[in-house]
Amino acid sequence: MKDTLRALTQIDRMIHEPARLMIMMILHGVGEADFLYLQREGGFTQGNLSSHLAKLEEAAYVEIEKKYKGKLPLTVCRLTPKGRDAFASYSRSLLQTLKKNSPY
Amino acid sequence: MTDYKATQTYTPGRRAAAFWFSDGLVEIVFGLLIVSWAAWGILAGSLWMPRWVLWGTWLLLYGFFYSCLMGYPKIIDFLKSRITYPRAGYAQPPAEPLPDQDLLHDMFGRIPPDPLITLRTARSPGENISKFRVHTLVLIFVAHVIGIIGHAWPDTHILAILMPGFALLLFLLNCREAHPYPWHSVIPVALAGLLPIFVKFFSAIAMVFPMLVFGLWMLLRGLWILMRFLNLHRKIRTLEHGRA
Numbered sequence: 001m002k003d004t005l006r007a008l009t010q011i012d013r014m015i016h017e018p019a020r021l022m023i024m025m026i027l028h029g030v031g032e033a034d035f036l037y038l039q040r041e042g043g044f045t046q047g048n049l050s051s052h053l054a055k056l057e058e059a060a061y062v063e064i065e066k067k068y069k070g071k072l073p074l075t076v077c078r079l080t081p082k083g084r085d086a087f088a089s090y091s092r093s094l095l096q097t098l099k100k101n102s103p104y
Numbered sequence: 105m106t107d108y109k110a111t112q113t114y115t116p117g118r119r120a121a122a123f124w125f126s127d128g129l130v131e132i133v134f135g136l137l138i139v140s141w142a143a144w145g146i147l148a149g150s151l152w153m154p155r156w157v158l159w160g161t162w163l164l165l166y167g168f169f170y171s172c173l174m175g176y177p178k179i180i181d182f183l184k185s186r187i188t189y190p191r192a193g194y195a196q197p198p199a200e201p202l203p204d205q206d207l208l209h210d211m212f213g214r215i216p217p218d219p220l221i222t223l224r225t226a227r228s229p230g231e232n233i234s235k236f237r238v239h240t241l242v243l244i245f246v247a248h249v250i251g252i253i254g255h256a257w258p259d260t261h262i263l264a265i266l267m268p269g270f271a272l273l274l275f276l277l278n279c280r281e282a283h284p285y286p287w288h289s290v291i292p293v294a295l296a297g298l299l300p301i302f303v304k305f306f307s308a309i310a311m312v313f314p315m316l317v318f319g320l321w322m323l324l325r326g327l328w329i330l331m332r333f334l335n336l337h338r339k340i341r342t343l344e345h346g347r348a
Contacts, residue, residue: 029116030195037193041119070185074194 007097014059015090019044019052024079024087027062032078053077061086120195121282127188128329129180135323137172138244141165142316149308187330191337239277243270244318251314263313267297270314293321 015024022042027033033041039049056062061083065076079087124130144165148158172179188194247270254262271294278284296317299305305313 026116029118030120033120033195034189034193036189037123037195040193041116069189069194070182072185072189074189076194 005097005101007093011093012086012090014055014061015087017052019048020056023049023052023056023077024061024083027077027079028084028087030078032076035075035077038077056083059083118282123192123195125283126192126329127184127333128326128331129183129187131322131326132330133176133180133183133326134241135319135321135326137169138315138319139323140319141169142312142319145312145315146306146308149311150306188333191339192333239281240274240322243274243277244315244322246270247318248312248315252311261301263297263300265297267314267317268294270318271297289325293317296321 015021019042023038026038026041035049035053038044038053039046042049044052053062053064057064060080062077063080065078067074067076144161148161153161184194247266250266251263254266271290274293275285275287275290296313300310300313309316
């Protein structure tokens with residue numbers, strides 16, 4: 001039990017933050033999404049979302065691209081392969097730990 | 105009363121797929137297409153024209169509709185970029201298929217593509233509605249074909265059985281999908297099947313009756329959803345909400 005609990009100290013703290021976790025979860029379920037969609041789905045403020053996306057981009061988990069849909073400019077975000085692997089690993093690790101240690 | 109509509113919109117991927125239908129544009133485009141097809145059927149059945157003219161115009165129309173079916177992602181994307189994305193944002197469901205593929209989807213996916221209704225299970229980015237095509241459009245097409253066959257035996261009132269049956273199928277096949285139809289929304293389609301019992305339709309209308317009903321239903325439903333969407337998302341962003 002000590003080992004499985006200690007595994008929590010190795011958890012990816014870049015993802016293990018509520019707002020960033022929400023962003024990763026939303027992006028994991030879509031091919032790509034724009035800033036406005038992320039903001040509405042996660043209930044973020046503009047500044048909050050920008051700040052977290054910047055951190056995720058710095059960690060190379062998310063890539064951000066400015067493009068056009070017709071004449072509409074969009075800031076489109078998507079998970080990188082590294083981001084997908086990191087999220088999968090984080091999910092597995094957390095679920096495993098919770099499974100072994102949760103009373104429910 | 106419990107509304108047995110789908111409640112599977114809780115995963116982000118499923119929500120993104122449901123989001124694709126939240127503006128009603130898909131139904132408006134396909135509703136218009138189906139109604140146009142039915143309208144042409146009525147016109148062709150009502151007017152006398154030389155056989156070569158009739159077949160020629162059918163071929164042209166066939167080509168036009170096929171182009172629309174092939175080009176609809178671009179048409180819908182064009183409309184969404186002007187109506188949906190500025191108001192509610194943009195999300196694209198992932199390219200891989202949703203995990204709960206059912207037997208019907210697999211069966212139709214294996215049939216060689218028909219030029220009229222494309223049965224290919226395209227899952228390219230931006231497609232998003234492959235199950236809509238299989239579970240809704242193909243169903244409408246099958247109803248239309250059976251309606252034409254049943255037209256040969258008008259006294260059997262086959263539409264009185266067909267339409268409620270297809271309405272029920274429409275509800276059941278889609279109730280677990282990203283785009284479910286509430287049970288009450290398919291009732292008009294079911295009831296429309298009873299009309300031919302009481303009203304003698306002109307032969308040209310009787311032949312395309314199922315397609316006309318489904319097309320009108322889809323178009324009106326799409327317009328209703330669009331109205332609700334515009335009411336919910338009134339503000340259009342004028343500045344690009346980018347990174348700080």
